[in-house]
Structures are given as structure tokens and as C-alpha cells.
Amino acid sequence: MTYCLAIRLDEGLVFMSDTRTNAGIDNISTYRKLHVLQPTPDRVFVLQSAGSLATTQEVLDRIQHDLDAPGEQESLATVTKMYEAALYIGRLGYEVSQRHQQALSAVGADGTATFILGGQIAGSPADLLLVYPEGNYIRASDDRPFLQIGELKYGKFMLEIAVEADAGLVAATKFALGSMMSTAHANLSVGPPYDLGIYRNNSLQVDEFRITEDSILLARLKGMWQRHVRAAVGELPSVADFEELAARPPID
Amino acid sequence: MTYCLAIRLDEGLVFMSDTRTNAGIDNISTYRKLHVLQPTPDRVFVLQSAGSLATTQEVLDRIQHDLDAPGEQESLATVTKMYEAALYIGRLGYEVSQRHQQALSAVGADGTATFILGGQIAGSPADLLLVYPEGNYIRASDDRPFLQIGELKYGKFMLEIAVEADAGLVAATKFALGSMMSTAHANLSVGPPYDLGIYRNNSLQVDEFRITEDSILLARLKGMWQRHVRAAVGELPSVADFEELAARPPID
Numbered sequence: 001m002t003y004c005l006a007i008r009l010d011e012g013l014v015f016m017s018d019t020r021t022n023a024g025i026d027n028i029s030t031y032r033k034l035h036v037l038q039p040t041p042d043r044v045f046v047l048q049s050a051g052s053l054a055t056t057q058e059v060l061d062r063i064q065h066d067l068d069a070p071g072e073q074e075s076l077a078t079v080t081k082m083y084e085a086a087l088y089i090g091r092l093g094y095e096v097s098q099r100h101q102q103a104l105s106a107v108g109a110d111g112t113a114t115f116i117l118g119g120q121i122a123g124s125p126a127d128l129l130l131v132y133p134e135g136n137y138i139r140a141s142d143d144r145p146f147l148q149i150g151e152l153k154y155g156k157f158m159l160e161i162a163v164e165a166d167a168g169l170v171a172a173t174k175f176a177l178g179s180m181m182s183t184a185h186a187n188l189s190v191g192p193p194y195d196l197g198i199y200r201n202n203s204l205q206v207d208e209f210r211i212t213e214d215s216i217l218l219a220r221l222k223g224m225w226q227r228h229v230r231a232a233v234g235e236l237p238s239v240a241d242f243e244e245l246a247a248r249p250p251i252d
Numbered sequence: 253m254t255y256c257l258a259i260r261l262d263e264g265l266v267f268m269s270d271t272r273t274n275a276g277i278d279n280i281s282t283y284r285k286l287h288v289l290q291p292t293p294d295r296v297f298v299l300q301s302a303g304s305l306a307t308t309q310e311v312l313d314r315i316q317h318d319l320d321a322p323g324e325q326e327s328l329a330t331v332t333k334m335y336e337a338a339l340y341i342g343r344l345g346y347e348v349s350q351r352h353q354q355a356l357s358a359v360g361a362d363g364t365a366t367f368i369l370g371g372q373i374a375g376s377p378a379d380l381l382l383v384y385p386e387g388n389y390i391r392a393s394d395d396r397p398f399l400q401i402g403e404l405k406y407g408k409f410m411l412e413i414a415v416e417a418d419a420g421l422v423a424a425t426k427f428a429l430g431s432m433m434s435t436a437h438a439n440l441s442v443g444p445p446y447d448l449g450i451y452r453n454n455s456l457q458v459d460e461f462r463i464t465e466d467s468i469l470l471a472r473l474k475g476m477w478q479r480h481v482r483a484a485v486g487e488l489p490s491v492a493d494f495e496e497l498a499a500r501p502p503i504d
Contacts, residue, residue: 186409232480
């Protein structure tokens with residue numbers, strides 16, 4: 001499994017991905033799932049992937065191939081809007097998974113991949129889109145301006161709180177890390193190191209960080225998080241019925 | 253969907269269930285999923301259910317039938333250990349779902365139900381078990397002494413924190429409510445009112461509470477929870493790289 005998330009803010013975009021891959025529980029490895037692509041200086045893309053690692057790698061190789069080969073073909077250098085880039089990625093993903101579909105389904109495997117694509121092309125606003133294995137896409141909504149792919153349930157509450165709190169870029173990064181930690185804690189197939197990308201609107205450059213398992217930041221965040229949750233629960237207004245019940249001695 | 257959870261503590265047991273049922277998104281209703289059964293004064297059971305409502309109701313009717321009918325048959329009044337009660341419930345659940353299996357699978361429906369069974373039979377310790385649709389069971393583990401059925405991913409982190417915090421009966425009830433609220437917030441098919449059962453070891457009686465949507469407790473817990481999570485994230489040690497990045501003006 002995998003967990004990737006991205007948040008769209010007034011100031012910019014925040015991306016976070018785990019790096020764990022598994023083909024069965026005895027074949028665990030670490031692969032980068034957050035890719036920064038800057039085909040020309042006037043544009044920058046962040047591509048996050050969940051699903052088939054093979055399909056993802058073939059899509060990345062085809063993206064590079066289309067950029068390298070001279071010719072008329074569409075590429076990340078020729079698209080003029082973010083949604084065109086999403087459709088381009090979607091087309092590659094669909095073509096690659098279709099080509100291997102028959103062989104994979106014969107052994108019960110699934111070759112599809114889902115992507116989050118974020119970034120900016122100069123002259124248009126920054127954008128954040130989810131690209132489906134079938135090649136179509138959706139944009140992050142205005143009310144809940146975040147996207148998730150992979151194992152998304154465990155960490156969703158943290159992103160909702162971030163959005164409700166109207167977090168800025170720095171705070172959103174911390175919420176993103178909290179969301180990732182909650183997920184990794186609950187699901188063995190999601191794990192560190194975590195890749196973080198931060199994009200400030202109109203900067204046309206993505207700052208990348210890698211947060212490793214032994215990171216002091218991670219250890220501190222974990223301790224603090226647990227302490228605060230306990231404090232919050234302890235502070236709950238005393239419910240007479242519950243207190244009374246707890247104070248009552250057992251019959252035997 | 254459904255969310256039911258139960259926690260085993262040194263002092264006793266805590267049970268919480270939502271009440272929402274759905275057969276498609278335009279057929280939503282409210283049904284009790286937490287049932288307290290006391291067939292004789294020396295034993296008390298709490299049965300929580302997820303899955304087919306029809307199967308659950310037929311199982312409850314058969315439990316009552318076996319208690320009412322004179323004869324030699326096994327019932328919740330004749331079992332002498334909690335695991336025997338689990339096997340009995342498991343047998344009923346399997347028989348009921350099997351009887352309707354052919355008709356249901358023909359229309360693509362699933363008639364299985366999963367149960368959490370907790371309680372105590374005098375002379376034996378209180379126990380907590382999960383009964384599978386196939387009729388077998390598992391006990392809550394010593395390291396993670398809680399069980400969940402239904403939509404379990406969203407609220408799992410709260411139960412883990414409760415266990416790590418070595419919560420008592422009152423605190424565990426608050427964690428249980430937090431876990432339920434997190435789940436209901438994320439998934440429309442889980443919703444209030446919430447049924448709460450608290451069992452103190454050797455008391456042989458279960459205290460029941462219903463927490464409604466307009467409960468002051470619920471409103472306070474929600475506000476406090478969000479406030480604390482925000483505070484925890486705000487308190488995160490300042491990471492020089494992130495701060496610097498946020499302070500930097502955009503290029504354009």
C-alpha cells in the first residue's frame with residue numbers, strides 16, 4: 001500500500017508521500033513516490049503515485065522519453081494548463097496499464113496506478129489534481145482542498161482539522177506529517193522515510209525534504225501529539241453518570 | 253456501514269455502537285446495534301453487530317427462542333464460559349446467513365454478520381470476543397485489548413492512544429466517544445445516536461447510556477478535541493527549513 005496526500009493553500013501547495021512498497025509481506029522495499037519534474041523553467045510539477053510500481057515507473061520513463069525525443073508529440077513541456085498535464089499523465093497511465101492488463105489479470109494482479117499531480121505553469125494559477133487509472137481527473141474541492149491516494153482513511157481527520165483551522169503553509173506541513181504518522185502507525189504497509197514537497201505560489205520551484213525514521217522532528221511530534229490527545233480527553237466535562245459509575249465499588 | 257467498538261480494561265468493559273443503517277444511500281434508518289442480554293441473574297452479555305441487519309435480528313430472535321423454549325438445547329442460559337457463548341452466537345449467525353445465502357448471492361447481496369460479544373458469567377472472569385460470520389471467534393489481545401467491527405479505520409488511533417495511556421473506565425469511555433466521533437465525521441454511513449454500555453467487573457449488570465446528536469457532551473468534546481489538536485500542531489518545534497521557506501517572499 002501507499003499513502004500520499006497533498007494540500008492546496010492560499011500560499012501554495014504541500015505534498016507528502018511515504019516510501020514503502022510491498023509485493024506480499026515478505027517483499028518490502030523503499031521507493032520514492034514523490035517526483036518533482038521541471039521540464040522547462042516556466043513550469044514545475046509534483047507527481048505522486050499509488051498503485052502499481054511498475055506502471056508508475058513506465059509512466060515516468062515515458063514522460064522523460066516524450067521530453068527527450070524531438071518531434072511534435074505532447075509532453076509536459078508542451079501542455080499549457082495543469083489540467084492538460086493531468087490528461088497527459090492520465091493517458092500514459094491508462095496506456096501502460098492496458099498494455100499489461102491481460103497478462104496481469106491472468107495472474108490476478110492489478111496494474112493500475114493513481115496519481116496526484118500538483119504544480120504551476122507560469123501564467124496560470126497553481127493547481128492540484130487527482131488522476132484516475134482510467135485517465136480522467138478531478139480537482140481538489142474548495143471546501144476540502146486536499147487530495148489523498150492509497151491508504152487514506154486513517155489520516156483523513158488530520159487534514160480535515162488542518163482545513164478547518166485554516167492552516168498556513170508551515171502549519172499545514174505539520175498537519176500533513178501528523179496525518180502520515182497516524183496512517184503509518186495503523187498500517188504496516190505505509191512507512192518512513194517520508195518525502196515532503198513544499199511549493200510556494202509563483203516561485204516555480206519545489207523545496208524537497210526527506211524525513212527519516214530517526215528524525216527528531218518525528219519523535220517530538222509523536223510524543224506531543226499523544227500528550228495533547230490525552231490532555232483533551234482528560235479535560236472532557238465530567239459526566240455525572242460516568243463518574244458515579246466509576247466510583248461505585250463492584251458487587252463482588 | 254456500522255461502527256462498533258469495545259475495550260477491555262482492568263476495571264471492566266466499555267462498549268460503544270452507532271445506530272445508523274443503510275440499504276443504499278436513500279434508505280437510511282436508525283437501529284440499535286448494542287444489545288444487553290441477561291438470561292439469568294448470574295450472567296450478563298453485551299452483543300454488538302455489524303453486517304446484515306436481517307441476519308442480526310434473526311439471530312437475536314433465535315437467542316430468545318432458545319431461552320424461551322423448554323428443552324435440552326444450548327442457549328445463553330446453559331453455556332458456562334464466555335467462549336461457549338461466542339461459539340453459540342457464531343453457530344446461529346452462520347446458520348442464519350447460510351439459510352439465505354443462495355437467495356442473497358443471486359442478487360449480489362451479502363447476508364453475513366459479525367459480532368462483538370462481551371460480558372461475564374459468574375465464576376469466570378469478564379471477557380471480550382469477536383465472533384466471525386463463519387462461527388469462529390478471537391479474543392481481544394493483551395497488548396491491544398480492544399475490538400472493532402464495521403468501519404474501523406478512522407477511529408482506530410483513538411483506541412490505541414487510550415490503551416497506551418492505560419486509561420481507566422471513565423477515561424476509556426471518553427476515548428471511545430472520540431473514536432466514534434472521528435469515524436462519524438469521516439463516514440456518512442456511521443452516525444448518532446450512539447449507544448454506550450459500561451460493565452464493571454463482577455457487577456453482573458451493564459449500565460446503558462444513549463448519546464444523542466444534540467448532546468452537550470458531544471458538542472463539548474468536539475470543540476475541545478479540535479482545539480487540542482491545533483495546539484499540539486502549533487507547538488511543534490520550529491523546523492528551521494520550513495520556517496525559512498514560509499518567510500521567503502514569492503518570486504512573482
